[in-house]
Amino acid sequence: MSQYISNIKSPKVSIAPMVDRTDRHFRYFxxxxxxxSLLYTEMITAQAIIHGDRNMLLDFDVFExxxxxxxxxxxxxxxxxxxxxxxxxxxxxxxLNVGCPSDRVSGNEMGASLMAYPELVRDMVKVMKExxxxxxxxxxxxxxxxxxxxxxxxxxxLLDKYEDLTKFVDIVEEAKxxxxxxxxxxxxxxxxSPKENREIPPIRYADVYKLKNxxxxxxxxxxxxxxTTKEIKEHLNYVDGVMIGRAAYDTPFILSEVDKFFDDGxxxxxxxxxxxxxxxxxxxxxxxxxxxxNVLKHAMGLFYGVRGSKNWRQLITPPWDKEKNAxxxxxxxxxxxxxxxxxxxxxx
Ligand SMILES: Cc1cc2nc3c(=O)[nH]c(=O)nc-3n(C[C@H](O)[C@H](O)[C@H](O)COP(=O)(O)O)c2cc1C
Numbered sequence: 272m273s274q275y276i277s278n279i280k281s282p283k284v285s286i287a288p289m290v291d292r293t294d295r296h297f298r299y300f301x302x303x304x305x306x307x308s309l310l311y312t313e314m315i316t317a318q319a320i321i322h323g324d325r326n327m328l329l330d331f332d333v334f335e336x337x338x339x340x341x342x343x344x345x346x347x348x349x350x351x352x353x354x355x356x357x358x359x360x361x362x363x364x365x366x367l368n369v370g371c372p373s374d375r376v377s378g379n380e381m382g383a384s385l386m387a388y389p390e391l392v393r394d395m396v397k398v399m400k401e402x403x404x405x406x407x408x409x410x411x412x413x414x415x416x417x418x419x420x421x422x423x424x425x426x427x428x429l430l431d432k433y434e435d436l437t438k439f440v441d442i443v444e445e446a447k448x449x450x451x452x453x454x455x456x457x458x459x460x461x462x463x464s465p466k467e468n469r470e471i472p473p474i475r476y477a478d479v480y481k482l483k484n485x486x487x488x489x490x491x492x493x494x495x496x497x498x499t500t501k502e503i504k505e506h507l508n509y510v511d512g513v514m515i516g517r518a519a520y521d522t523p524f525i526l527s528e529v530d531k532f533f534d535d536g537x538x539x540x541x542x543x544x545x546x547x548x549x550x551x552x553x554x555x556x557x558x559x560x561x562x563x564x565n566v567l568k569h570a571m572g573l574f575y576g577v578r579g580s581k582n583w584r585q586l587i588t589p590p591w592d593k594e595k596n597a598x599x600x601x602x603x604x605x606x607x608x609x610x611x612x613x614x615x616x617x618x619x
Pocket of ligand 1: 368454518
């Protein structure tokens with residue numbers, strides 16, 4: 272179990288929940304690179320936790336900790352039930368999704384559309400807290416454009432001003448939220464895909480900085496478009512923590528440096544060779560039912576920006592020679608990729 276769990280209320284860096292990406296295998300891979308960052312599951316609906324295959328949805332390896340479970344829902348009773356069930360798994364934190372713009376989610380008044388209902392979010396957090404002693408955090412946007420999605424009797428649907436954000440936080444904080452993670456762009460609920468909603472609405476970091484300034488007693492984490500350790504460092508001058516999503520997936524080696532932002536400043540300083548060796552060990556212990564590519568696909572970006580990148584991606588992409596399994600493929604990579612790149616560390 273990680274020694275950093277006691278600091279979990281204020282992680283300097285966390286790795287964003289991402290559906291189809293932050294599954295168990297990706298989290299294991301990520302944990303090889305960073306020992307201190309807070310990791311997140313993918314978003315899981317309260318309904319799925321209540322009615323679905325709980326072991327499949329909630330099981331994790333203690334190596335992944337500290338680990339937060341992200342839940343989506345729109346009903347305090349169900350959210351409470353889901354949190355109570357998740358107690359059996361001992362996550363380090365439970366997070367409520369108030370940021371997802373997908374029709375499937377916001378159309379059911381889950382995810383980002385909940386920003387229009389701060390009292391409901393507050394009440395959901397209260398019920399979550401009644402069902403666990405773990406930190407309860409909220410991940411949301413700086414605002415929403417609810418035209419075409421929010422019901423006609425709602426009144427204002429464009430909640431995109433800084434004042435709309437403070438109104439939301441003001442009400443939700445009554446439930447004693449342990450951290451607000453703020454994706455620094457609004458969500459446009461109709462007409463844009465989730466992907467477009469991560470790219471088209473302009474980034475407004477200043478709103479998140481101002482939020483921390485106006486609510487200094489709250490733990491505020493910033494998210495959206497942050498790509499490098501230099502940028503993380505800069506944001507930490509203004510807010511308590513930084514959440515990174517796509518950059519952690521596309522350029523994972525940067526994670527070998529991010530532990531420096533925590534307490535003692537020590538970094539993990541792992542080499543790519545050691546990461547691959549860690550994956551070999553992981554694959555050797557997996558049950559036979561796992562499709563091995565489901566593990567390797569998450570490591571596609573390991574050589575991003577350095578020599579051997581194309582070769583690495585080709586090597587780990589199936590089809591492999593019939594007699595080879597993923598461990599063989601990784602062993603081959605250790606032999607044929609540039610040795611200096613395999614051995615390189617952030618700090619020599
Ligand atoms: C493929 C993908 C899936 C995502 N799934 C979720 C999710 O399950 N829950 C959530 O709160 N946000 C989800 N997001 C949004 C990210 O958590 C994050 O807020 C967003 O990507 C902005 O951060 P970034 O620019 O560092 O990637 C997802 C993003 C991506 C790219």
